Amino acid sequence: MAQKHLYCRFGLIGENLELKQNVNLYFDEEGIITDFKFEEIDTDITLDRMQENYLVIPGLINSHTHIGDSFAKEKGHNKELIEVVSPPNGIKHQLLRETAESEKIKGIKSAIQEMISNGITYFMDFRENGVKGIESLQKALRNESIRCLIFGRFNQLDEVKKVFNKSDGIGLSSYHQLSEELKTELRTMKSFSSKKLACHVAELNHEDFLFKQIMDDALVDIMIHGTQLESNELRKIKQNNIKLVLCPRSNGYFGLGYPPVKDLLELSIPISLGTDNVMVNNLNLFEEMRYLYYIAKNQIRDDKSIKIIAKNIFKMVTINAAKNFYIESKVGSISLGKLADLVIINLNDPNYYFNNLDRDGFFSLLLHRTNGRNIKRVYIGGKCIYEGK
Numbered sequence: 001m002a003q004k005h006l007y008c009r010f011g012l013i014g015e016n017l018e019l020k021q022n023v024n025l026y027f028d029e030e031g032i033i034t035d036f037k038f039e040e041i042d043t044d045i046t047l048d049r050m051q052e053n054y055l056v057i058p059g060l061i062n063s064h065t066h067i068g069d070s071f072a073k074e075k076g077h078n079k080e081l082i083e084v085v086s087p088p089n090g091i092k093h094q095l096l097r098e099t100a101e102s103e104k105i106k107g108i109k110s111a112i113q114e115m116i117s118n119g120i121t122y123f124m125d126f127r128e129n130g131v132k133g134i135e136s137l138q139k140a141l142r143n144e145s146i147r148c149l150i151f152g153r154f155n156q157l158d159e160v161k162k163v164f165n166k167s168d169g170i171g172l173s174s175y176h177q178l179s180e181e182l183k184t185e186l187r188t189m190k191s192f193s194s195k196k197l198a199c200h201v202a203e204l205n206h207e208d209f210l211f212k213q214i215m216d217d218a219l220v221d222i223m224i225h226g227t228q229l230e231s232n233e234l235r236k237i238k239q240n241n242i243k244l245v246l247c248p249r250s251n252g253y254f255g256l257g258y259p260p261v262k263d264l265l266e267l268s269i270p271i272s273l274g275t276d277n278v279m280v281n282n283l284n285l286f287e288e289m290r291y292l293y294y295i296a297k298n299q300i301r302d303d304k305s306i307k308i309i310a311k312n313i314f315k316m317v318t319i320n321a322a323k324n325f326y327i328e329s330k331v332g333s334i335s336l337g338k339l340a341d342l343v344i345i346n347l348n349d350p351n352y353y354f355n356n357l358d359r360d361g362f363f364s365l366l367l368h369r370t371n372g373r374n375i376k377r378v379y380i381g382g383k384c385i386y387e388g389k
Helices: 067-072 081-085 091-098 101-117 130-141 157-166 180-191 208-217 231-239 248-253 261-267 285-300 310-315 319-324 359-369
Strands: 004-013 018-027 033-039 054-058 060-066 120-127 147-152 169-172 196-201 222-225 243-246 342-346 375-380 383-387
Touching: 004 033, 018 359, 060 067, 060 319, 067 091, 067 101, 067 120, 067 130, 081 091, 101 120, 101 130, 101 375, 101 383, 120 130, 120 169, 130 147, 130 157, 147 157, 157 180, 196 208, 231 261, 243 261, 243 319, 248 285, 261 285, 285 310, 285 359, 310 359
Parallel strands: 004 054, 060 120, 120 147, 147 169, 169 196, 196 222, 222 243
Antiparallel strands: 004 018, 018 033, 054 342, 342 375, 375 383
């Protein structure tokens, strides 16, 4: 079987995103990485800018979106969370009902292109409007290379089975919407499937009783937001291996405060990041990572016992994200047997100019300086599906 070959001056390789140089990647016609070769870096990093200096990194994974409202950008400006996104009568849901299907699909396709241009090769979407909403997204994804997990949402009991069967999992707006009958139905369906249940938790309010109910019921696999959770609750999440996705810029947009990043770092909880509603937030995970860094820096302040490691923030949109959605055998890192979902970054761009850097400094450079214009190419399954200008 013919192999494809890709060379980059630098690369973030393996499960720990190790920085290597003179990286050669080989992948087969199915887009699976079959071999790689590289050299270790024993000194500080300098660049000969008379030659090409490309960096290959794993494709980024956006752990939480609502891509269906892409057509409604800025309709939530200066408004409250409940007013904008709360079902069934929030502005978003009114617009979803009133807007033509063709317009919504155009918005989704535009959002897909925005994600790809920002190095995102996989996204997890909370899909409103039951089976119809799932089918709309599936239609928009036809002939698109980007990968997606669809977490469907039901409105009534008789929709649950259809939504569960049609989607990759369930995405609840709130745990409040589950009656005991619904819980029983979901528990039965989950017992025969590997599909996961994700749920918005503690985004706006801290509710002790609701959190206890979630933990006792043991139905939720992935929590979204967790903005108002306290350290003792985070410990329980970790003990029960519940995954946590943060959307810090969305929280900031709606004035909800900031997620407990300091506590999460202290507890070593492997969070991942999402950009949330497209109507209120752009689809840029580099901006999401930077915003999280700023939150962490302000929450930690003079506490020297906690370190903010730039590489670990990159893991939130690669390795952690893949693990949080149980797809780490296929994506999340540049590793043998995984898909060649890759992003090529041009280190010769002027915003990256430096004299010399150690490894930590190099990751900090990527974290704080990278923008979409630095992305030269994006590969999904070994095929180049985007080339920057």
